[in-house]
């Protein structure tokens with residue numbers, strides 16, 4: 514367990530799924546948490562779970578694809594919780610389509626969220642850490658699809674390759690300010706994103722519902738699907754002091770699925 518007592522962490526996409534798991538884990542590690550999501554409906558429940566752990570939580574509705582909204586979320590976190598030390602750029606969306614059928618507006622939408630959203634999170638968090646005059650940790654959501662391009666997930670995969678590139682470049686640009694930038698690369702986590710991926714594979718290719726998910730899970734060496742808690746354990750380490758000498762890495766946490 515990382516000791517991040519007294520720190521403030523902002524987690525995007527924390528209304529559900531992996532982001533919720535990360536927010537709860539960082540709260541157990543001692544941090545106060547700013548919960549940010551485009552959907553308001555689940556944020557209050559996650560905030561209540563964090564408060565039940567004895568930590569402070571604040572919520573903010575923002576679209577990470579909009580730079581001004583990301584800036585406002587950071588302002589809110591800092592003023593509501595009295596600090597800002599860890600930025601988790603977790604929010605992202607999937608797109609399931611053969612490359613032959615992808616249209617410009619679909620590419621723009623996913624790049625705006627997965628790539629630009631991560632860039633604004635990196636850029637604005639780093640600027641705020643520098644303004645506050647202290648070090649900071651930036652942690653981005655990558656994927657196995659940031660290390661290997663997947664059929665039917667081609668554009669999605671390309672956004673996660675971009676996240677890996679941004680993570681490396683940002684690590685180099687911000688190292689002299691004491692800011693580390695890393696990413697976590699999950700495999701197959703049974704969240705709503707995978708419900709959508711499985712359903713779209715079924716609709717577009719005619720395979721039975723559940724088959725695509727089962728096929729991916731069968732490829733996992735450790736023999737089970739991943740949970741948000743599995744991912745959160747790595748993020749906890751990246752947020753804590755034991756990873757202080759690690760930067761620019763996009764670390765696979767997939768139970769043994771993609772080997773790099």
Ligand SMILES: NC(=O)C1=CN([C@@H]2O[C@H](COP(=O)(O)OP(=O)(O)OC[C@H]3O[C@@H](n4cnc5c(N)ncnc54)[C@H](O)[C@@H]3O)[C@@H](O)[C@H]2O)C=CC1
Pocket residue numbers: 525526527528529530531532549550551552575576577578603604605606607626630654655656657698699700701702703704705706707
């Ligand atoms: N589920 C999986 O197997 C994997 C997920 N990932 C990545 O992990 C991250 C989280 O994924 P999941 O929890 O599975 O997804 P999810 O779909 O269950 O949850 C995503 C959350 O992000 C929020 N969100 C979406 N667009 C947003 C925006 N523009 N601004 C703010 N919030 C927004 C949603 O409202 C939702 O609460 C994503 O970046 C995803 O690409 C990576 C590898 C595997």
Ligand SMILES: CC(=O)C(C)=O
Pocket residue numbers: 607656657658663666699700701702706
């Ligand atoms: C959702 C995701 O990143 C994959 C490839 O499972």
